[in-house]
Amino acid sequence: xxxxxxxLTNCVIENNQAIGGHGSDDSGSGAxxxxxxxxxxxxxxxxxxxxLHQCTVANNTSQGGSEGYxxxxxxxxGSASGGAIYSETELVVHASVFTNNQAIGGSGQAxxxxxxxxxxxxxxxYNSFVVTASTISSNSARGGGQTYGGG
Numbered sequence: 001x002x003x004x005x006x007x008l009t010n011c012v013i014e015n016n017q018a019i020g021g022h023g024s025d026d027s028g029s030g031a032x033x034x035x036x037x038x039x040x041x042x043x044x045x046x047x048x049x050x051x052l053h054q055c056t057v058a059n060n061t062s063q064g065g066s067e068g069y070x071x072x073x074x075x076x077x078g079s080a081s082g083g084a085i086y087s088e089t090e091l092v093v094h095a096s097v098f099t100n101n102q103a104i105g106g107s108g109q110a111x112x113x114x115x116x117x118x119x120x121x122x123x124x125x126y127n128s129f130v131v132t133a134s135t136i137s138s139n140s141a142r143g144g145g146q147t148y149g150g151g
Contacts, residue, residue: 002046011055013043013084020065020078020106020116036065036078036106036116036144040124041086043101049090057098057122060084064106064116064144077106077116077144082124084139091129098122098136105144115144 020037043060044050064078083101085091103124105116122139123129 001041002044002050003048005049006044006046007051007053008055009053011052012058013055014058014060016043016060018042018045018062018080020063020080022065023068023075023078025068034068035075036067038064038078038106038116039080041082041084042103043084045082045086046091047088050085050087051092051094052096053094055093055096057084057096058100060101061104062086062102063104064118066107066144067109067113076114077108079116079118080104080106080141081119083121083141085123085125086120087123087125087127087129089127091123091125091127093123093129093131093134095132096134098134099138101139103141105142107144118143 023034042062080103083103103118105118118141121141
């Protein structure tokens with residue numbers, strides 16, 4: 001997690017995960033299963049300026065939590081943003097490679113509640129960003145589906 005100014009050169013950011021928590025199960029109150037936890041930034045979450053130069057960013061995952069189990073309509077799976085990088089402010093990427101990163105929304109229940117949304121398999125940038133002389137390939141963002149049983 002970055003809150004200051006972060007500049008990375010000749011780095012490797014790989015095989016990291018941010019996984020949201022499972023929603024609370026309904027204890028018979030009829031309130032439905034609790035929502036899955038949302039996540040941001042499988043490799044880096046940056047709230048300050050971020051620069052990457054000659055970096056490899058690969059095989060990172062952000063995955064929203066699944067909805068808690070309920071016999072009633074629930075509150076849905078958690079969202080996932082930025083499989084590799086979630087950036088809230090200035091982002092500059094130069095001569096870098098982003099590959100095989102993924103954002104996966106958490107699953108909902110079979111009662112019709114929705115799975116969580118997914119945004120930016122490789123990069124999710126809240127503000128403007130610049131990418132030059134870089135390769136961005138085979139990244140994916142996939143919304144959560146519905147599952148049967150205990151989530």
